[in-house]
Amino acid sequence: MIDGCDREIDHLRLSLTDYCNLACRYCAPAGAAPPAQMIDRRFAEALVRWLSVRQGIRHLRLTGGEPLLYPHLIPLVRSFAALPTLPEITLTTNGSALAQYAGPLRDAGLTRVNISLDTIDAERFAFITRGGKIEHTLVGVEKAVALGLSPVKVNMVVQRGFNDDELVNVARWALSAGCVLRFLEVMPLGPSAHVMDKHLVSADEIIARLSEHFELRAIPQTLGQPAVDYAVSSDTVSGTLGIIAATTRPFCDRCRRLRITSKGAVVACIHDDRRLDLTCCWDGERLDETRADAILFDSVMNKPAEGKRSQSLPMIALGG
Numbered sequence: 001m002i003d004g005c006d007r008e009i010d011h012l013r014l015s016l017t018d019y020c021n022l023a024c025r026y027c028a029p030a031g032a033a034p035p036a037q038m039i040d041r042r043f044a045e046a047l048v049r050w051l052s053v054r055q056g057i058r059h060l061r062l063t064g065g066e067p068l069l070y071p072h073l074i075p076l077v078r079s080f081a082a083l084p085t086l087p088e089i090t091l092t093t094n095g096s097a098l099a100q101y102a103g104p105l106r107d108a109g110l111t112r113v114n115i116s117l118d119t120i121d122a123e124r125f126a127f128i129t130r131g132g133k134i135e136h137t138l139v140g141v142e143k144a145v146a147l148g149l150s151p152v153k154v155n156m157v158v159q160r161g162f163n164d165d166e167l168v169n170v171a172r173w174a175l176s177a178g179c180v181l182r183f184l185e186v187m188p189l190g191p192s193a194h195v196m197d198k199h200l201v202s203a204d205e206i207i208a209r210l211s212e213h214f215e216l217r218a219i220p221q222t223l224g225q226p227a228v229d230y231a232v233s234s235d236t237v238s239g240t241l242g243i244i245a246a247t248t249r250p251f252c253d254r255c256r257r258l259r260i261t262s263k264g265a266v267v268a269c270i271h272d273d274r275r276l277d278l279t280c281c282w283d284g285e286r287l288d289e290t291r292a293d294a295i296l297f298d299s300v301m302n303k304p305a306e307g308k309r310s311q312s313l314p315m316i317a318l319g320g
């Protein structure tokens with residue numbers, strides 16, 4: 001699939017539900033959550049089959065909300081893994097239920113996992129996630145590493161005043177746990193975008209701070225990869241750290257992504273409010289692929305060359 005700017009689109013992020021058991025401050029708006037939305041399992045299967053077999057999607061990331069809370073997750077992963085056109089199936093999770101699901105997910109064909117963890121301090125974790133318990137996520141990380149869902153990547157959204165004093169501690173912890181750590185710049189979007197702006201810590205600052213403690217050697221980027229990775233070493237630990245600078249160094253020119261929300265809307269650009277409904281192509285049994293092709297064409301051909309910063313949905317509804 002080639003978009004209107006000649007970018008190949010082969011990565012799909014599918015949000016299975018907009019419900020999450022945590023409510024991270026930069027991801028979920030304050031106040032009561034709207035009623036949970038789960039994508040219909042057979043609709044999700046039909047969408048992924050169509051997108052992979054007919055439209056060239058090769059990498060699938062399951063997300064949410066919290067994808068581990070989706071009731072049909074394991075059979076869904078098994079059905080995706082049976083598609084010869086889909087070599088990579090990954091999942092982004094808060095890890096709180098991963099100790100229970102990592103084994104069944106690996107057996108069903110999940111390739112690897114990204115786990116979100118912004119701090120290794122229990123009190124801060126509870127504050128950032130509005131009530132989460134860090135120990136659940138830590139055992140989830142351990143289990144994923146032990147089962148070889150690797151490389152296990154830990155995502156840390158860096159926020160000034162919340163966790164920016166923990167860059168080095170989290171890096172040491174992640175490397176000794178056998179994980180790749182990715183520092184994410186916070187992306188201001190949704191109703192609280194103006195608040196997130198105030199907490200942004202730039203990639204330049206993150207690198208400068210890390211360089212005081214580690215020797216960083218840039219690893220050449222693979223095509224379309226948004227993260228800049230570094231091989232790091234210090235007296236005590238070594239491994240890989242990466243930075244995703246989606247805000248200060250947007251990678252729109254290399255973006256290969258398409259998103260589908262748990263409401264069945266296709267989103268070509270995370271920074272653009274345009275969403276096109278695909279549920280009109282689903283009659284409860286069959287996907288009208290001809291109609292879906294036309295909607296997808298409209299979405300992909302109008303994927304903006306650069307993010308317009310007009311996204312009204314919070315990340316929890318978009319799928320990260």
Ligand code: SAM
Pocket residue numbers: 020026027063064065066067092093094095114115116155157184185186187188189196315316319320
């Ligand atoms: N519940 C899962 C989790 O916690 O990983 C999956 C959904 S979450 C929306 C996916 C990813 O988006 C997480 O790594 C989260 O930290 C990241 N994220 C959420 N809001 C963000 C924001 N405003 N800026 C940058 N990353 C964000």
